[in-house]
Amino acid sequence: MTRSLIKSQQHYKRAYDQLPLGVSSNFRAWEENTIFAARTKGPRIWDLDDNEYIDYRLGYGPTILGYCDERVDAAARRGMELGGTIGLSTVREAVVAERIKKMVPSAELVRFANSGTEAVMAALRLARAFSGKDEHVMIEGCFHGHFDSVLFEIAPDEDRDGGVKPSSAGVPKVLRDLAHIVPLNDANPLEDVLKKKGDSIGALMIEPILGNAGSIMAEEQYMQDVRSLCDRFDVVMLVDEVKTGFRVARGGVQELMGVRADLCTFAKALGNGYPISALAGREEIMRKIGGDGGIAQGGTYAAHSVPLAAAEKTLEILDETDALETIAAYGTRLQEGIGGILTDRGIAHVFTGHPSMAGLFFTEVLPRNYREWANTNYDLYNALALELNELGILCEPDSREPWFICAAHDDACLAETLEKFETALSTVLTRMSSETVKSVS
Ligand SMILES: Cc1ncc(COP(=O)(O)O)c(C=O)c1O
Incomplete structure (x- = not known):
């Protein structure tokens, strides 16, 4: 099931005539995939077409406790x-x-x-x-x-x-x-x-x-x-x-x-x-x-x-409170879950940073600086992120932006995220050329 973006796309046309790139911050413009938020609660966002997302962007980090706390x-x-x-x-x-x-x-x-x-x-x-x-x-x-x-x-x-x-x-x-x-x-x-x-x-x-x-x-x-x-x-x-x-x-x-x-x-x-x-x-x-x-x-x-x-x-x-401990524990479990799925497929990967704001890289070696990020397979990452967005898992389609966790991410979010990660990965691997996949396995 892929999401419909009809209302967001219609609104994008209207917004484009009023605002440069149709948005109020350059980073929010995703061309035809630009989505407009209709409401939020806890770790979730709903867009104009009523697509529901578990959000790991969290406004580029601020939403530490969850939306509308x-x-x-x-x-x-x-x-x-x-x-x-x-x-x-x-x-x-x-x-x-x-x-x-x-x-x-x-x-x-x-x-x-x-x-x-x-x-x-x-x-x-x-x-x-x-x-x-x-x-x-x-x-x-x-x-x-x-x-x-x-x-x-x-x-x-x-x-x-x-x-x-x-x-x-x-x-x-x-x-x-x-x-x-x-x-x-x-x-x-x-x-x-x-x-x-x-x-x-x-x-x-x-x-x-x-x-x-x-x-x-x-x-x-x-x-x-x-x-x-x-x-x-x-x-x-x-x-x-x-x-x-x-x-x-x-x-x-x-x-x-x-x-x-x-x-x-x-x-x-x-x-x-x-x-x-x-x-x-x-x-x-x-x-x-x-x-x-x-x-x-x-x-x-x-x-x-x-x-x-x-x-x-x-x-x-x-x-x-123990909000920060809860956040870090969720982040660790998310990494274990995603890591397990990738390992099962033989895909080399590493996580960087802190569990509350982690990077995921397709590479064997932990990047130590920005140049080493350029050696990772970010084509696979970007394709995977776009597919996850389709399925209702919101992460940035750019591996430089970490996955942010908030205190409202719960067990239901974790199970849904891992299930959809598995599906997205299958779709992307089927679609991508064997060369690209080989370079990371
Ligand atoms: C480390 C760092 N410093 C400064 C800024 C700028 O903050 P703002 O977007 O609130 O102006 C950002 C934004 O992402 C940031 O990540």
Whole structure:
């Protein structure tokens, strides 16, 4: 049984005439397969044609407890009673900041913003102001949002020297020389660039789990090397926890990997999908926000009373219940189930990352960096993901996007997912050429 997308397709035509690509974020445009959500609940989405999906995209990560969580939504409604955007601070800001600080020890001070992009943008500006140095280093395969300074990348097949290119039109060429990109899990290229340019580089930005490159994970020794190189060259270490924060552990990836950032950024799981983000870090650095000679940070909607109240409740649940343990346990069982199906068919595969946000790669060898992702069979992955979407299992048709788990995924979801995975795999293997299949078996 394949799904009908008649209503979504009709609506896509209408939307296309009103919105570029017919959507409000480029990532949501899947051409003729673009679907429009009609309603959601827990781990499930229904589209305009009433197709039902078990969702493993979860809005690219935010929905940590499940859609329309009654506890969070009730808190958000109470937040609305305060007035929304007031142009004054409210008591809850310090209350939520205290909770963040309790959960993430490096968060000595906290500032709120509306999106991951905004938080990272302010954090990078802050790192420049504190260090007095304008350039920054990023890691291949990382994504830090849609502001100009970070919209640079190296394609995985591109020579590292000189291969840095803007990942969007309209990014000023003059910014190109400020951005340096090095691979994950090899501290030597980082040390080389810092030896050459340490006087101009003020920030190192890292997602220790590459949440935008299949959750490929930094190794413990590498993270320690990164920390000591940042200390040695007076570089602010900015750990971007927009995807990992309040998800992979109560204290995020910093707790998981035993590393302490100078600055860190949060969004996504912070508000169970309500638009709120935070930057946080060492007091000495954070005190550079505002005042004479300090950095600009703020905005009309920062700490809006609705998402802030949602964040208060979400963090309370994540901190005080076993939600994160439940999520990780589901993720582990999902991997065991999918792994078993693939092993039975003799298909080489590995899982990367944390069970709450894992990548699945068709390869024998665990990828250690973004280039190694390019060696995996992502044609098989993409075909499989599209077939799973047809059957009502929503994962991104791009193996760089992890499978996200929420606390509402339950046994029924697991059984249905595994049954449909088996069916989708059979369909795809029958359809694909024997060459492609051979390369992974
Ligand atoms: C690690 C990371 N940083 C920053 C961002 C940007 O966040 P937002 O989309 O909320 O602007 C993202 C978005 O996916 C992200 O994954």
